[in-house]
Amino acid sequence: xxxQRGLALLTLTSVLAVPFSIIGQETAAHRRHRRxxxxxxxxxHQHHTGAKIVVGSAAGGAIVGGLMGGxxxxxxxxxxxxxxxxxxxxxxxxxxIKQRERSYPR
Numbered sequence: 001x002x003x004q005r006g007l008a009l010l011t012l013t014s015v016l017a018v019p020f021s022i023i024g025q026e027t028a029a030h031r032r033h034r035r036x037x038x039x040x041x042x043x044x045h046q047h048h049t050g051a052k053i054v055v056g057s058a059a060g061g062a063i064v065g066g067l068m069g070g071x072x073x074x075x076x077x078x079x080x081x082x083x084x085x086x087x088x089x090x091x092x093x094x095x096x097i098k099q100r101e102r103s104y105p106r
């Protein structure tokens with residue numbers, strides 16, 4: 001019983017100590033990615049890029065939905081357009097971050 005408790009305590013302390021050993025070990029690739037993400041986020045916020053994409057997609061979806069199904073269709077089309085715009089914005093952001101990473105020196 002004492003051996004099991006000791007083994008459990010040893011296992012628990014070693015598992016809890018692992019995150020502390022990882023802190024401060026940021027690689028060059030992590031730094032490039034973090035820097036590219038920060039720069040891209042600042043650029044997107046400055047130009048309201050994400051909002052433009054999502055709102056434009058929602059408006060387009062609402063127009064098409066309204067033409068096809070009236071008011072209810074406009075509501076559904078707008079929701080689907082906004083969802084599609086959010087996905088498209090995420091993909092665009094990911095692509096531009098990867099491009100920025102490639103442009104930074106190694």
